[in-house]
Amino acid sequence: MTSSAIIPYPIEPIAALPSDEHLAAAFLNSMAEYGTQxxxxxxxxxxxxxxxxxxxxxxxxxxxxxxxxxLLPQMLHVDHGLQADSQHWAAHVAHWAKAQQMPCHILPAQVTGSDEQAARQARYDVMRAYMNQEDVLLLAHHADDQAETVLMRLIQGAGVSGLSGMQPWRVQSQGAHRMVLWRPWLTIRRADISAYARRLKLPYIDDPTNATGDNVRSGLRRDIMPVLAKYNPNVIDNITRSAQLLSDADTTVRAQAAQDLQQTTIGSLQQPPLQRVLNVDKLAKLPLYRQRQLLHHWLGQDEPLPPAKQLVDDVLNLSQRSDHNHQTELFWQGRKHAYTIRRYRQQLYRLSSDWLAWLNIPITAQERTLAHIVLPDVSSVDSSPLSINLRTSEDVIWQLQVAPNALVRLLDNPAGEVGHQTALKIRPLDRQQRLKTALSTRPQSGKKLYQTLGIPIWLRESLIVVSMTFLNAETVENEIPILLLSPFDRWILSTDDLAMRTEAQTLAVFIDSHLCSNHTR
Ligand SMILES: Nc1ncnc2c1ncn2[C@@H]1O[C@H](COP(=O)(O)OP(=O)(O)OP(=O)(O)O)[C@@H](O)[C@H]1O
Incomplete structure (x- = not known):
């Protein structure tokens, strides 16, 4: 087995030696380009x-x-601990940095797995954790690395985004933590860096697996690039240029897809990635190539890697179906979450598996007196809303909120009394229960309401009826349904009790429900 070795030059300060104009120009140009950032x-x-x-x-x-x-950047060296000599390399890097009076930090990393990808992941994780939010990390990737990356992606069947290669400036986030990767040397040839390293007599660590390793990248470097260079000696520069052109094209495509997404999305783009909904009619109006791009972006929202083309095609098919089959389910295992894609009527849904699990949690009926929202002093500014949890999991809470003052505005009674007398009843909608929404002329059974209101199958166990009830009622109907709620919608209900209709509808206005989620975006 071959192992790394240090190129045997002495460690000496290099500041006074001549720098390389070409390499310096690339660096300074890139610095000027991203100067504002x-x-x-x-x-x-x-x-x-x-x-x-x-x-x-x-x-x-x-x-x-x-x-x-x-300012002089601070050096970070990650010791993966994968090779017997790794501590030795870390000490060498620290020693060199000291000779240049350059601050240097050695960070140990725990690598789970043995492949290059696992080491890279661990490396970024440990550096990101060490850096502050929004700090910039300089990387030495160059044109030859870029050409290899593009070729590797080409043989994997990548799209425009993948074929645009590594970006000179890229924000990388993990949860809430963000850092920027800055690669000022993407247009510089490896040979130029080697010549510079030789001129400065840099005692770098030479890793022979870079050239002889058996992974795809080193195979392409060793076997394919020299062959391509026979056909065109400028192959590296040319592939790098193609990547730049594709990067511009990718920006254009993304901007178009973002605009299309805005116009076809139902609900907010900002909400957590529990459920994302697309309007099929609006989607169908776009040319086919934009539909595909849009679905690619819609599916891949909240995920670091895009969906496979096959999935995009399957979802496109689903959107084009004209039958009434709502049973089809497509699955996608993303990096962060798993998703089910379904269609209901003219809407496409991307549902996260956590969300579907949440929708299966039973809702228990409850009754709450409104006393405490009107007591002790309803007019005081800090009366807080009455909050009632409707369904709770570790990640998602669905909460009902009744605004303070609700009752006082409603009923012509002293505040305290009203509160003691009035309660809210909360129950799941029963399929047989008959309700009349403010917009319909006749009451309808729960089952019929699913149809009228267009409630998809998986949301039907998540419909809640909020009723107003009087604890000491003698004459009036004792339970007046005022509001029908789903996690995303609300419908004001109407009552036949003329005396109570306005009051009930006014109270409904003061009641709202919302989802709190700590689902990572
Ligand atoms: N152990 C490490 N600690 C800190 N940064 C690293 C480490 N390994 C790689 N990098 C950074 O990631 C970039 C790309 O990594 P890659 O594995 O392609 O480089 P390399 O061949 O190991 O080393 P170099 O690019 O320094 O010759 C490097 O140019 C360097 O900036």
């Missing part, structure tokens, strides 16, 4: 100790000493 942000440099990232660190030291960089 870089303003007042702390910059770190990810250094493996390998040739490329050590060369980038060296260039930063030189530009800083020349006064072209106002």
């Amino acid at each position: 870089l303003h007042a942000r702390r910059i770190w440099l990810a250094c493996s100790g390998g040739r490329d990232s050590l060369a980038l660190a060296a260039l930063c030291v030189q530009l800083y000493r020349q006064g072209k960089l106002s």
Whole structure:
């Protein structure tokens, strides 16, 4: 087995040596391009100790000493602990940084799994955790890396976004924590970096698996690139240029899809990713290629990786069906969540599995006197709303809120008395129960209401009837339904009791329900 070795140059300060104009220009141009975003942000440099990232660190030291960089980035080296010598490499990097008077932090990482992807993931996690929110991380990726990335994605069948390769400036978030990846050298050839490293006699760590490893990337580097170069010696620069062109195209496509999404989405785009809904009629009006792009983006919202093309095609088919079969379910296991895609009437739903599990939690009937929202002093500014939990899980709470003052405005009674007399009854809608919405002329059974109100099958156990009831009633009808609620909608109900109709409808206005979710976006 081959192992890494340090190129045997002594560790010496490099600040006074001549820098490389080409490499410096690429760095400074990129710095100018992202100048606004870089303003007042702390910059770190990810250094493996390998040739490329050590060369980038060296260039930063030189530009800083020349006064072209106002602050010297701090170096971060992650010790994956995967190789016997890794501590030795970490010490070497720290030693080199010290000789350049460059701050350096060695971060140990726990890698679960043995592949390159697991190491990369652990590396980013540990660096992100060490950095502050919105800090910038400099990476030494270059044009040859970019060409390999694009080729790798091409043979995996990527779309415009994947084929645009690595981005020079990319916000990366994990939960609420965000950092920016900055790659100023994406147009620089590996050979130029090597020449610079040789000129400076940089004692970098040479990892032979970069060239001989048996993963796809090193295979492409070793076997394919030289063959392609025979057909066109500029292959690396050309692939890099294609990636840039595709990156612009990707931005255009995304902007179009975002606009289409805004116009076809039902409900808020801002809500947590529990349920996302599309209007099928509006979708169908778009040209087919925009429908596909839109579905690609709609499905992939809240996820780091896009859905497979097959799924997009299947969802498109589902949207085009003209029968009344509402049973079809499509599944997608995203990176963060699993989803079910369903259609009900002219709407497409993307339902997260957590959401579907939540919808299965039974709702228990309850009764609450309104006393405490009118007592002790209803006019006091800090009377808080009465909150009633309707359905609760670890992630999602559905809550009913009755605004203060509700009753006082309603009934011409002293506040305290009203509160003691009046209660809210909350129950799941019974299929046989007959209710009249404010808009309909006749009462309808619960079963019929599903149809009239267009409630999809999976939401039917989540309909709640809120009634007003009088605890000491003698003459009036003792339970007046005032509101029908689903997690996303509310319908004011109407009563035949003329005396109570206005009061009931006014009380309904003061009652609202909402979902609180700590589901990560
Ligand atoms: N152990 C590490 N600690 C800190 N940063 C790293 C580490 N490994 C890689 N990086 C950063 O990620 C970039 C890309 O990683 P990649 O594995 O392609 O590079 P490498 O071949 O290991 O090293 P180099 O790019 O330094 O020659 C590096 O240029 C470097 O900026």
